[in-house]
Amino acid sequence: MKLKTGSKSGQLSLDVLVGLTVFMVTFIFILQYLPSIFVVQRSDISLSSDAYRISALLTESPGYWTNGTCNGTNWEDHWKDSEVTVRAGLCDGKMCELSIPKILNFSEMYEQEGYDSIANMFGIENYNISLQYVYSNTSYPVYSYYNGKPLLLIGKPIPKFKDVVKYCRIVYLNNASFTYDITTSEYGVNKTKILNVTAPVGVFTFVVTKTQIWGNGSGSWIIVKISKGNGWGGEKILRIPSNGGSLSPGVYNVAGQISAISGTVNLTVISHNLAGYLIYSSAGQYIAGRIVAKLVVCVW
Numbered sequence: 144m145k146l147k148t149g150s151k152s153g154q155l156s157l158d159v160l161v162g163l164t165v166f167m168v169t170f171i172f173i174l175q176y177l178p179s180i181f182v183v184q185r186s187d188i189s190l191s192s193d194a195y196r197i198s199a200l201l202t203e204s205p206g207y208w209t210n211g212t213c214n215g216t217n218w219e220d221h222w223k224d225s226e227v228t229v230r231a232g233l234c235d236g237k238m239c240e241l242s243i244p245k246i247l248n249f250s251e252m253y254e255q256e257g258y259d260s261i262a263n264m265f266g267i268e269n270y271n272i273s274l275q276y277v278y279s280n281t282s283y284p285v286y287s288y289y290n291g292k293p294l295l296l297i298g299k300p301i302p303k304f305k306d307v308v309k310y311c312r313i314v315y316l317n318n319a320s321f322t323y324d325i326t327t328s329e330y331g332v333n334k335t336k337i338l339n340v341t342a343p344v345g346v347f348t349f350v351v352t353k354t355q356i357w358g359n360g361s362g363s364w365i366i367v368k369i370s371k372g373n374g375w376g377g378e379k380i381l382r383i384p385s386n387g388g389s390l391s392p393g394v395y396n397v398a399g400q401i402s403a404i405s406g407t408v409n410l411t412v413i414s415h416n417l418a419g420y421l422i423y424s425s426a427g428q429y430i431a432g433r434i435v436a437k438l439v440v441c442v443w
Contacts (some may be wrong), residue, residue, distance in 0.1 A: 190442050194310035197265050197272070198440045202239050202312050206232025219248035230264060239314045241438075243426075246274070246295050246316075253297040261297065271298035271441040276345055277313065277428055279437060287436045288425035289319065291341050291407075298441075307443040319434040320346060320424035325365070325414040330357035336412040338423065342405050345436075346429040347398040349383065351419040354390050361416050362389035367397060368411040369404060379404070390417060396429060 200206075208218035208229045215221070219242075222229045231249050235242035253261055262268060274287040274295040287294040301307055327334045340347070354363035370378035383395050401408065412421060422429060427436035 190306075190308040191310075193265075193267050193442045194308045194440045197267070197270070197442070198310045198312050198438060200265070201231070201233045201272075201440075202241065202314055202438060203234055204232035205234045205236075205242075206230055206245070219245050222248065222252055231261075235317050239312060241314050241316055243289070243294075243316065243318050247289070250295055250297060258298070267442055269299055269443045271301050271439075273297070273439050274314075274316075274426070275437045275439050276343070277430070277435060277437050279439075281309075284439075285343055287316075287345070287427055288341065288343065294319075294426050294436075295438075301441050302443060305443055307441050309439060309441045311440075312438045314436055314438050316427050316434045316436055319426040320422050320429075323412075323421045323423070325349065325412065325421050326418040327357065327414060327416055330416075331361070334414045336421070338410045338412065339407055340401065340410060340423065341407045341425065342402045344398045344402045344423070344425050345427050346396070346422055346424040346434065347401050348394060348396040348422045348429050349414075349419060350394050350422065351390060351392050351417055353418040354392055355416060356418050357416050363417040364390050364415050365395070365417070366413045366415075367401075368413070369401060370409045370411075371404065371406065392419075398429075 205216040206218045206229070207214060207216055208221040208224075208227055210221075210224070210227045216232070218229045218231060221227050222231075229252075231245070231252065233241045233245045233249060235245065261272075262270065272295065273284070273293070276285040276287065279285040286296055323336050323338075325334050325336065349365055351363075351365075355361075356363075365383040367381040367383075368378050369381065379400075381397055381400055383397070384390055401410070424434050427434040429435075
């Protein structure tokens, strides 16, 4: 059948065309936008899992090594051997008790074998792993030091304008401090110890177990002379007790006063008429009789 001239059968109105266009544009936008939302959510979940997993492996496991025939947990003694597979762990027997030799070898492994070796070991892409003081924060990180350099600081710099997942664990550090005897050996003779330390100083603590050990007349005290040398302009003197009286048995920490002077300082410690010892560490803080720090794992 032939259509009449001028017939509008089979044509769409302008309103329908506009509606279909708006619908299609909206539909296409939603199709493109929704998957990106779910990808970001899955990424955040995955990163959180990675940060937790790495912190758990480092603080709850001693790690292992194997060459296919032999194996063990003392990977720090074998990671340099050829044809050896290693998965690092820092635990020293108990959960969250870390070994200084394992930490130092972990840092050395990173320096010698590179960034990708640690990334492949833990199955991650971007990371930053460090040991920091407990009071350290994101804006002003205060890293643990050992023998004048950061004890553990590996990975890329943490980006400021990117989503970063961070996981922290409070840990104990075994054998991370140095102990010096400050007991006077005879009447009227002071005990003198000279040290060079580099700020930050987490622990500079005197543990005085007994005072007036050579009679009751001369009193007991400790003096710390702080100087930087090279024309620094004199020295700062700390006296314990600061009021000039006689010392009582107890624990005295002057790490804050020493850290207030940046860089390396020369310390002369003089003790008088007492029994006790000095604990020094830049690896952490002295809490409940142990050196404590914070393991920080960041991934992105």
